[in-house]
Amino acid sequence: NAGVTQTPKFQVLKTGQSMTLQCAQDMNHNSMYWYRQDPGMGLRLIYYSASEGTTDKGEVPNGYNVSRLNKREFSLRLESAAPSQTSVYFCASIFGGTGTYTFGSGTRLTVV
């Protein structure tokens, strides 16, 4: 099925551990995004990639790194997880122009 696939769906980390959240889309979309969703906060943009080979910071980039591996894949890395990074993370993509996002189903991350 065409869409945005995120892995893993759930993860528990200890403070200080590292991990990479994976995102892949098979719609030939140019732009990809990582958001985090916290209760009462809506969605906040962490990083985005307007096209293959480019990445830019969003609203809340501290503590994260990203890699646009190719046109399909956009990964988010936590180098040293902190409890403040406990959240639900969503990846999204868009073809281009002014349009609408397609979201993945999310990764629920808990840092203890």
Place this chain on the structure above:
Amino acid sequence: SQQGEEDPQALSIQEGENATMNCSYKTSINNLQWYRQNSGRGLVHLILIRSNEREKHSGRLRVTLDTSKKSSSLLITASRAADTASYFCATDNYGNNRLAFGKGNQVVVIP
């Protein structure tokens, strides 16, 4: 900074009633979009309204946009239990596809 900001309401209505939720924003926009999120799922796009449009319909959805008041409303007519979800507005402020999302409205439709 957050642009789209809904009135932080938790709305509980009976099936068949209409549900209305509002969104305000702070700066000029290129377009405004509404998304739905079912519990534990990703967001799904519902409707997009451009800055030069005032009203748009899609099935049971009606969206209005008032750029002079920097506000939008989403109306769901004849609600169904399956409409139970959180609804988010999002603004594209610069035409660069970077959406700013509001905090969401939770709607519960009672069968």
